[in-house]
Amino acid sequence: MNFLPFLLLFCSLAWGQTSVVFFNPGKSDESFWHDVDSFAGAVAEDLALDFRTFHAQRKYYSMIRHLEQMIAQQQLPDYLILVNEKQILPKMLRLLEGQNVYVLVALNDIDVQHQSMLEQPYWQQHLLSSLIPNNYWAGYQAARAMHLASGELAGEVAIISGDKLTPASIQREAGAKHFFQQQPQLELKRVVYADWNEQQGYQQTLMLLRRYPNLKYLWVANDEMAFGSIQASKELGRQAGKDLFIATFNTSERALNLREQGQISALAGGHFATVGWGLAMIKQHSLGEVLAKKVDAPLFMLLEPHSATFQLIKDKNWQQLDFSNLSFDFAHPFGFIQ
Known part of the structure:
Protein backbone atom coordinates (compact mmCIF):
# COMPACT_ATOMS: atom_id res chain seq x y z
CA MET A 1 0.00 0.00 0.00
CA ASN A 2 1.27 3.49 -0.89
CA PHE A 3 1.32 5.54 2.31
CA LEU A 4 2.71 8.72 0.65
CA PRO A 5 -0.70 10.40 0.12
CA PHE A 6 -1.65 9.82 3.75
CA LEU A 7 1.76 11.03 4.98
CA LEU A 8 1.54 14.20 2.91
CA LEU A 9 -1.98 14.91 4.13
CA PHE A 10 -0.95 14.26 7.76
CA CYS A 11 2.01 16.64 7.45
CA SER A 12 -0.20 19.32 5.93
CA LEU A 13 -2.68 19.06 8.79
CA ALA A 14 -0.07 18.77 11.52
CA TRP A 15 2.18 21.67 10.56
CA GLY A 16 -0.24 24.12 9.04
CA GLN A 17 -0.25 25.58 5.58
CA THR A 18 1.89 24.15 2.82
CA SER A 19 4.74 26.61 2.21
CA VAL A 20 5.82 27.66 -1.28
CA VAL A 21 8.50 30.13 -2.40
CA PHE A 22 8.59 31.41 -5.98
CA PHE A 23 11.92 32.67 -7.30
CA ASN A 24 10.78 35.46 -9.61
CA PRO A 25 13.67 36.38 -11.94
CA GLY A 26 12.13 39.73 -12.93
CA LYS A 27 11.58 43.08 -11.31
CA SER A 28 8.62 43.54 -9.01
CA ASP A 29 7.44 46.58 -10.98
CA GLU A 30 7.70 44.99 -14.47
CA SER A 31 4.26 44.56 -15.98
CA PHE A 32 4.60 40.87 -16.85
CA TRP A 33 6.16 39.78 -13.58
CA HIS A 34 3.70 41.91 -11.63
CA ASP A 35 0.86 40.06 -13.41
CA VAL A 36 2.52 36.75 -12.52
CA ASP A 37 2.71 37.78 -8.86
CA SER A 38 -0.84 39.12 -8.54
CA PHE A 39 -2.49 36.13 -10.21
CA ALA A 40 -0.42 33.63 -8.21
CA GLY A 41 -1.19 35.50 -4.99
CA ALA A 42 -4.94 35.23 -5.61
CA VAL A 43 -4.65 31.49 -6.32
CA ALA A 44 -2.53 30.91 -3.20
CA GLU A 45 -5.05 32.72 -1.01
CA ASP A 46 -7.95 30.61 -2.28
CA LEU A 47 -5.97 27.40 -1.93
CA ALA A 48 -4.74 28.27 1.59
CA LEU A 49 -1.05 28.09 0.67
CA ASP A 50 1.70 29.95 2.53
CA PHE A 51 3.10 31.65 -0.58
CA ARG A 52 6.07 34.01 -0.78
CA THR A 53 8.00 35.52 -3.68
CA PHE A 54 11.68 36.41 -3.95
CA HIS A 55 12.37 38.98 -6.70
CA ALA A 56 15.77 38.75 -8.37
CA GLN A 57 15.27 42.17 -10.03
CA ARG A 58 16.84 40.65 -13.19
CA LYS A 59 20.09 40.06 -11.28
CA TYR A 60 20.08 36.36 -11.94
CA TYR A 61 22.93 35.34 -9.66
CA SER A 62 21.08 36.90 -6.73
CA MET A 63 18.81 33.85 -7.01
CA ILE A 64 21.83 31.64 -6.38
CA ARG A 65 22.92 33.73 -3.40
CA HIS A 66 19.44 33.77 -1.91
CA LEU A 67 19.04 30.03 -2.35
CA GLU A 68 22.42 29.40 -0.71
CA GLN A 69 21.31 31.54 2.22
CA MET A 70 18.02 29.65 2.59
CA ILE A 71 19.86 26.33 2.60
CA ALA A 72 22.50 27.52 5.08
CA GLN A 73 19.82 28.85 7.45
CA GLN A 74 17.59 25.80 6.96
CA GLN A 75 14.76 28.00 5.72
CA LEU A 76 13.69 26.03 2.67
CA PRO A 77 9.92 25.74 2.23
CA ASP A 78 7.97 22.61 1.37
CA TYR A 79 7.99 23.57 -2.33
CA LEU A 80 10.00 25.83 -4.63
CA ILE A 81 8.87 27.23 -7.99
CA LEU A 82 11.90 27.96 -10.18
CA VAL A 83 12.35 29.53 -13.63
CA ASN A 84 15.25 28.78 -15.99
CA GLU A 85 15.87 32.41 -16.85
CA LYS A 86 19.28 32.96 -18.50
CA GLN A 87 20.00 29.22 -17.96
CA ILE A 88 20.30 29.64 -14.18
CA LEU A 89 18.22 26.57 -13.27
CA PRO A 90 20.94 23.83 -13.46
CA LYS A 91 23.04 25.74 -10.92
CA MET A 92 20.05 26.03 -8.58
CA LEU A 93 19.21 22.36 -8.90
CA ARG A 94 22.79 21.35 -8.02
CA LEU A 95 22.53 23.38 -4.81
CA LEU A 96 19.25 21.67 -3.93
CA GLU A 97 20.37 18.07 -4.44
CA GLY A 98 19.71 16.12 -1.24
CA GLN A 99 17.58 18.84 0.36
CA ASN A 100 14.12 18.07 1.71
CA VAL A 101 12.18 20.19 -0.77
CA TYR A 102 10.04 19.63 -3.85
CA VAL A 103 10.61 21.67 -7.01
CA LEU A 104 8.21 22.72 -9.74
CA VAL A 105 9.68 24.37 -12.85
CA ALA A 106 7.62 27.10 -14.50
CA LEU A 107 7.79 29.27 -17.64
CA ASN A 108 11.29 28.22 -18.82
CA ASP A 109 12.33 24.58 -18.72
CA ILE A 110 15.78 23.09 -18.22
CA ASP A 111 17.69 22.90 -21.49
CA VAL A 112 18.43 19.65 -23.34
CA GLN A 113 22.11 19.47 -22.38
CA HIS A 114 21.21 19.35 -18.68
CA GLN A 115 18.28 16.93 -18.93
CA SER A 116 20.47 13.98 -17.85
CA MET A 117 20.83 15.39 -14.33
CA LEU A 118 17.06 14.90 -13.88
CA GLU A 119 17.49 11.13 -14.25
CA GLN A 120 19.09 10.97 -10.81
CA PRO A 121 16.91 9.19 -8.20
CA TYR A 122 16.69 12.36 -6.08
CA TRP A 123 15.22 14.44 -8.91
CA GLN A 124 12.97 11.62 -10.03
CA GLN A 125 11.28 12.03 -6.65
CA HIS A 126 11.70 15.74 -5.90
CA LEU A 127 11.24 17.41 -9.30
CA LEU A 128 7.45 17.31 -9.44
CA SER A 129 6.69 18.73 -12.87
CA SER A 130 7.49 21.32 -15.50
CA LEU A 131 4.70 23.70 -16.49
CA ILE A 132 6.01 25.45 -19.59
CA PRO A 133 4.00 27.67 -21.96
CA ASN A 134 4.27 26.76 -25.64
CA GLY A 270 -2.14 34.67 -20.66
CA HIS A 271 1.03 32.80 -19.76
CA PHE A 272 1.37 35.01 -16.67
CA ALA A 273 -1.09 32.53 -15.13
CA THR A 274 1.51 29.72 -15.30
CA VAL A 275 2.81 30.15 -11.74
CA GLY A 276 -0.75 30.35 -10.41
CA TRP A 277 -1.63 27.08 -12.12
CA GLY A 278 1.63 25.68 -10.75
CA LEU A 279 0.35 26.46 -7.27
CA ALA A 280 -2.79 24.49 -8.05
CA MET A 281 -0.61 21.53 -9.01
CA ILE A 282 1.36 21.89 -5.77
CA LYS A 283 -1.89 21.88 -3.80
CA GLN A 284 -2.91 18.69 -5.58
CA HIS A 285 0.45 17.09 -4.77
CA SER A 286 0.23 18.13 -1.12
CA LEU A 287 -3.06 16.21 -0.94
CA GLY A 288 -1.48 13.08 -2.38
CA GLU A 289 -2.15 13.34 -6.11
CA VAL A 290 0.51 12.24 -8.60
CA LEU A 291 1.47 14.95 -11.10
CA ALA A 292 2.46 14.58 -14.73
CA LYS A 293 6.21 15.12 -15.11
CA LYS A 294 5.57 17.70 -17.80
CA VAL A 295 2.42 19.56 -18.81
CA ASP A 296 2.16 20.03 -22.56
CA ALA A 297 -0.22 22.94 -23.10
CA PRO A 298 -0.20 26.32 -24.88
CA LEU A 299 -0.92 28.54 -21.81
CA PHE A 300 -1.04 31.36 -24.38
CA MET A 301 -3.97 32.91 -26.20
CA LEU A 302 -4.36 35.52 -28.89
CA LEU A 303 -6.11 38.38 -27.12
CA GLU A 304 -8.98 39.94 -29.04
CA PRO A 305 -10.53 43.25 -27.91
CA HIS A 306 -14.16 43.20 -26.72
CA SER A 307 -14.02 39.54 -25.71
CA ALA A 308 -14.84 38.49 -22.13
CA THR A 309 -11.33 37.10 -21.65
CA PHE A 310 -9.77 40.35 -22.85
CA GLN A 311 -11.86 42.33 -20.35
CA LEU A 312 -11.06 39.89 -17.52
CA ILE A 313 -7.34 40.25 -18.14
CA LYS A 314 -7.64 44.02 -18.45
CA ASP A 315 -9.51 44.32 -15.13
CA LYS A 316 -7.10 41.94 -13.33
CA ASN A 317 -9.58 41.58 -10.48
CA TRP A 318 -8.49 38.05 -9.64
CA GLN A 319 -9.94 38.13 -6.13
CA GLN A 320 -13.42 37.88 -7.66
CA LEU A 321 -12.65 34.39 -8.97
CA ASP A 322 -13.01 31.25 -6.88
CA PHE A 323 -9.92 29.20 -7.65
CA SER A 324 -10.67 26.63 -4.95
CA ASN A 325 -13.50 25.13 -7.02
CA LEU A 326 -11.88 25.49 -10.41
CA SER A 327 -11.30 22.59 -12.77
CA PHE A 328 -7.97 23.63 -14.26
CA ASP A 329 -7.65 23.37 -18.03
CA PHE A 330 -4.09 24.25 -18.93
CA ALA A 331 -4.88 24.25 -22.66
CA HIS A 332 -7.34 27.11 -22.10
CA PRO A 333 -6.12 28.94 -18.98
CA PHE A 334 -9.13 31.28 -18.93
CA GLY A 335 -11.61 28.93 -20.59
CA PHE A 336 -13.99 29.19 -17.64
CA ILE A 337 -14.91 32.70 -18.86
CA GLN A 338 -17.63 32.66 -21.52
Missing part, protein backbone atom coordinates in the same frame (compact mmCIF):
# COMPACT_ATOMS: atom_id res chain seq x y z
CA ASN A 135 6.33 29.73 -26.76
CA TYR A 136 6.89 28.25 -30.20
CA TRP A 137 3.13 28.12 -30.75
CA ALA A 138 2.73 31.66 -29.43
CA GLY A 139 5.50 33.04 -31.63
CA TYR A 140 4.00 31.41 -34.71
CA GLN A 141 0.42 32.46 -33.96
CA ALA A 142 1.31 36.07 -33.18
CA ALA A 143 3.19 36.32 -36.48
CA ARG A 144 0.25 34.78 -38.33
CA ALA A 145 -2.30 37.08 -36.67
CA MET A 146 -0.20 40.14 -37.51
CA HIS A 147 -0.05 39.08 -41.16
CA LEU A 148 -3.81 38.52 -41.26
CA ALA A 149 -4.43 41.92 -39.66
CA SER A 150 -2.63 43.58 -42.57
CA GLY A 151 -4.83 41.84 -45.13
CA GLU A 152 -1.92 39.45 -45.87
CA LEU A 153 0.14 42.10 -47.60
CA ALA A 154 3.54 41.25 -49.04
CA GLY A 155 6.50 42.98 -47.43
CA GLU A 156 9.69 43.01 -45.40
CA VAL A 157 9.82 41.69 -41.84
CA ALA A 158 12.13 42.20 -38.87
CA ILE A 159 12.23 40.40 -35.53
CA ILE A 160 13.19 42.01 -32.22
CA SER A 161 13.78 39.05 -29.92
CA GLY A 162 14.47 39.02 -26.18
CA ASP A 163 17.82 37.32 -25.62
CA LYS A 164 19.88 34.40 -26.94
CA LEU A 165 19.85 32.25 -23.79
CA THR A 166 16.38 32.09 -22.25
CA PRO A 167 14.42 29.11 -23.63
CA ALA A 168 11.18 31.11 -23.94
CA SER A 169 12.96 33.68 -26.07
CA ILE A 170 14.61 31.07 -28.29
CA GLN A 171 11.38 29.14 -28.87
CA ARG A 172 9.18 32.21 -29.36
CA GLU A 173 11.58 33.52 -32.00
CA ALA A 174 11.74 30.11 -33.70
CA GLY A 175 7.95 30.01 -34.03
CA ALA A 176 7.90 33.42 -35.69
CA LYS A 177 10.70 32.47 -38.09
CA HIS A 178 8.84 29.33 -39.08
CA PHE A 179 5.74 31.29 -40.03
CA PHE A 180 7.67 33.90 -42.01
CA GLN A 181 9.64 31.22 -43.85
CA GLN A 182 6.36 29.63 -44.95
CA GLN A 183 5.20 32.85 -46.63
CA PRO A 184 6.87 33.45 -50.02
CA GLN A 185 5.55 37.03 -50.11
CA LEU A 186 7.31 37.90 -46.82
CA GLU A 187 11.05 38.59 -46.57
CA LEU A 188 12.69 38.33 -43.16
CA LYS A 189 15.43 40.97 -43.26
CA ARG A 190 16.92 40.89 -39.77
CA VAL A 191 16.76 39.42 -36.27
CA VAL A 192 18.03 41.63 -33.43
CA TYR A 193 17.90 41.42 -29.62
CA ALA A 194 16.80 44.05 -27.10
CA ASP A 195 16.97 42.13 -23.78
CA TRP A 196 13.24 42.67 -23.02
CA ASN A 197 13.94 46.38 -22.47
CA GLU A 198 11.90 49.35 -23.77
CA GLN A 199 14.88 51.64 -24.39
CA GLN A 200 16.77 48.93 -26.27
CA GLY A 201 13.62 48.16 -28.26
CA TYR A 202 13.46 51.84 -29.19
CA GLN A 203 17.09 51.93 -30.30
CA GLN A 204 16.84 48.70 -32.29
CA THR A 205 13.68 49.91 -34.06
CA LEU A 206 15.32 53.19 -35.05
CA MET A 207 18.19 51.20 -36.55
CA LEU A 208 15.89 48.77 -38.37
CA LEU A 209 13.58 51.41 -39.86
CA ARG A 210 16.50 53.52 -41.04
CA ARG A 211 18.20 50.53 -42.61
CA TYR A 212 15.00 49.05 -44.06
CA PRO A 213 12.70 52.01 -44.84
CA ASN A 214 10.16 49.71 -46.55
CA LEU A 215 9.75 47.47 -43.52
CA LYS A 216 6.12 46.36 -43.28
CA TYR A 217 6.11 44.02 -40.25
CA LEU A 218 7.80 44.11 -36.86
CA TRP A 219 7.53 41.05 -34.61
CA VAL A 220 8.60 41.98 -31.06
CA ALA A 221 9.09 39.39 -28.29
CA ASN A 222 7.51 41.38 -25.44
CA ASP A 223 5.42 44.46 -24.78
CA GLU A 224 8.16 46.52 -23.13
CA MET A 225 10.29 46.36 -26.28
CA ALA A 226 7.20 47.00 -28.42
CA PHE A 227 6.53 50.26 -26.57
CA GLY A 228 9.97 51.42 -27.66
CA SER A 229 9.24 50.25 -31.20
CA ILE A 230 6.01 52.27 -31.38
CA GLN A 231 7.76 55.39 -30.10
CA ALA A 232 10.60 55.00 -32.61
CA SER A 233 8.19 54.42 -35.50
CA LYS A 234 6.29 57.62 -34.62
CA GLU A 235 9.50 59.63 -34.61
CA LEU A 236 10.30 58.36 -38.10
CA GLY A 237 6.84 59.14 -39.45
CA ARG A 238 5.49 55.58 -39.46
CA GLN A 239 2.02 54.67 -38.18
CA ALA A 240 1.79 51.49 -36.13
CA GLY A 241 -1.24 49.53 -37.27
CA LYS A 242 -1.44 51.41 -40.58
CA ASP A 243 1.83 51.20 -42.53
CA LEU A 244 3.80 49.21 -39.94
CA PHE A 245 2.21 46.14 -38.35
CA ILE A 246 3.43 45.05 -34.92
CA ALA A 247 2.95 41.76 -33.08
CA THR A 248 3.95 41.35 -29.46
CA PHE A 249 3.26 39.58 -26.14
CA ASN A 250 2.07 40.16 -22.55
CA THR A 251 -0.90 41.74 -20.87
CA SER A 252 0.15 45.05 -19.35
CA GLU A 253 -2.54 47.73 -19.28
CA ARG A 254 -0.55 49.72 -21.82
CA ALA A 255 -0.27 46.78 -24.22
CA LEU A 256 -3.99 46.00 -23.94
CA ASN A 257 -4.87 49.64 -24.63
CA LEU A 258 -2.61 49.73 -27.69
CA ARG A 259 -4.20 46.51 -28.91
CA GLU A 260 -7.66 48.08 -28.57
CA GLN A 261 -6.46 51.17 -30.45
CA GLY A 262 -4.99 49.01 -33.23
CA GLN A 263 -1.40 50.20 -32.82
CA ILE A 264 -0.56 46.64 -31.81
CA SER A 265 -1.96 44.37 -34.53
CA ALA A 266 -1.52 41.05 -32.71
CA LEU A 267 -1.12 40.39 -29.00
CA ALA A 268 -0.53 37.02 -27.33
CA GLY A 269 -0.66 36.52 -23.58
